[in-house]
Amino acid sequence: MSLPEFRLLRPRTIAEAIELLAKHAPDMQVIAGGTDLIPSMRQKLFAPRYVLDIRGIHELRGIHSRPGGGAEIGALTTLTEIENSDYLRQHYPVLVEAAATVASPILRNMGTLGGNICLDTRCLWYNQSLTWRKGCGFCIKKDGNICHVAPGGDTCWAAFSGDTPPALLCLETEIEVAAPGGTRRLPLHDFYTGVGDNYRKLQKNELITRVFLPQSSAGWQGAYRKLRIRGSIDYPLAGVAVVLRRSNGHVEDARIALTAVNAAPVLVKGIREALAGRPLDEAAAEEAAEFAGRTAKPLTTSALTPEYRREMIRVFTRRALLQAFKS
Numbered sequence: 001m002s003l004p005e006f007r008l009l010r011p012r013t014i015a016e017a018i019e020l021l022a023k024h025a026p027d028m029q030v031i032a033g034g035t036d037l038i039p040s041m042r043q044k045l046f047a048p049r050y051v052l053d054i055r056g057i058h059e060l061r062g063i064h065s066r067p068g069g070g071a072e073i074g075a076l077t078t079l080t081e082i083e084n085s086d087y088l089r090q091h092y093p094v095l096v097e098a099a100a101t102v103a104s105p106i107l108r109n110m111g112t113l114g115g116n117i118c119l120d121t122r123c124l125w126y127n128q129s130l131t132w133r134k135g136c137g138f139c140i141k142k143d144g145n146i147c148h149v150a151p152g153g154d155t156c157w158a159a160f161s162g163d164t165p166p167a168l169l170c171l172e173t174e175i176e177v178a179a180p181g182g183t184r185r186l187p188l189h190d191f192y193t194g195v196g197d198n199y200r201k202l203q204k205n206e207l208i209t210r211v212f213l214p215q216s217s218a219g220w221q222g223a224y225r226k227l228r229i230r231g232s233i234d235y236p237l238a239g240v241a242v243v244l245r246r247s248n249g250h251v252e253d254a255r256i257a258l259t260a261v262n263a264a265p266v267l268v269k270g271i272r273e274a275l276a277g278r279p280l281d282e283a284a285a286e287e288a289a290e291f292a293g294r295t296a297k298p299l300t301t302s303a304l305t306p307e308y309r310r311e312m313i314r315v316f317t318r319r320a321l322l323q324a325f326k327s
């Protein structure tokens with residue numbers, strides 16, 4: 001499958017990138033590692049006239065501890081750098097574990113944290129070649145007006161399928177967005193819309209520049225579990241991140257977030273209330289797993305059934321909680 005024709009622009013600074021975005025958006029697409037965008041362009045899901053390659057902007061790279069506590073990660077930092085960071089492994093282990101499950105080593109060498117946060121939502125009826133999609137009469141997400149997953153409706157339910165965002169949600173991460181009018185900072189949980197064909201609150205002329213991990217989430221134990229068809233490379237079809245703080249054999253606080261089962265990565269509500277002050281035994285883990293199972297809303301967007309994916313959310317939540325509590 002060939003790539004559509006486009007003009008590649010390579011800024012060296014954030015200011016230069018924003019200037020180019022202001023000039024060429026909406027007919028421009030940002031590229032970081034390209035591990036998701038390039039296959040999608042080959043499938044003709046995107047055919048921008050301009051592609052903005054941000055890899056030459058060095059200020060977007062690196063993992064830095066902040067003077068007042070917490071950490072800052074540049075949007076261009078690769079998943080391999082995150083996986084290999086001793087600092088992150090010590091202070092934010094759930095992020096390292098989640099990053100290490102993305103795709104395969106070669107894709108993690110190219111793939112970036114910013115690209116993982118901005119990852120397009122996925123669906124069996126959408127991530128296909130042009131010929132395949134044409135044969136099915138297209139769908140709401142691109143070029144059509146029906147949804148094969150929920151026929152009769154006018155909503156796209158494609159699933160958000162990035163591995164690091166649930167870990168980042170558990171860590172109460174904030175992101176920085178650069179735009180022609182200046183920069184803004186927002187909690188990651190405000191970034192996603194929950195709508196499959198318009199899944200993120202990012203204008204075409206905006207760029208994610210940095211990710212902030214707060215000091216208050218440092219040192220929490222964590223675990224990440226994902227379901228995928230090919231263990232060595234695939235996107236998650238269900239994923240669970242958990243973090244918790246332990247004190248005197250009891251849970252002091254805990255958070256759980258899910259991916260690949262809704263149109264956005266989501267935090268499970270009520271976990272702190274359910275677990276705080278209790279030892280984390282099988283019964284407590286099972287109770288939290290029920291909350292997670294009820295939060296997951298998988299549909300027929302993937303090759304595995306919604307029932308199986310929801311059940312695996314429960315199984316993974318229980319296992320991840322028990323592992324995190326013991327670690």
Ligand SMILES: Cc1cc2nc3c(=O)[nH]c(=O)nc-3n(C[C@H](O)[C@H](O)[C@H](O)COP(=O)(O)OP(=O)(O)OC[C@H]3O[C@@H](n4cnc5c(N)ncnc54)[C@H](O)[C@@H]3O)c2cc1C
Nearest residue numbers: 032033034035036037103111112114115118163208234235
């Ligand atoms: C075979 C295969 C398996 C994969 N498996 C997984 C998996 O298991 N888990 C997983 O999470 N992902 C998986 N991926 C997808 C991808 O490798 C990762 O999500 C990666 O982190 C994407 O980062 P990137 O830098 O390559 O993004 P790109 O492909 O460059 O960009 C992805 C999207 O993000 C936007 N973008 C990138 N950076 C920015 C920024 N700084 N500001 C604004 N927009 C930005 C782009 O415009 C594009 O829309 C897989 C991909 C392939 C091909």
Ligand code: SF4
Nearest residue numbers: 123139147156157158
């Ligand atoms: S959920 Fe429906 S509209 Fe969205 S990509 Fe899948 S088939 Fe298309």
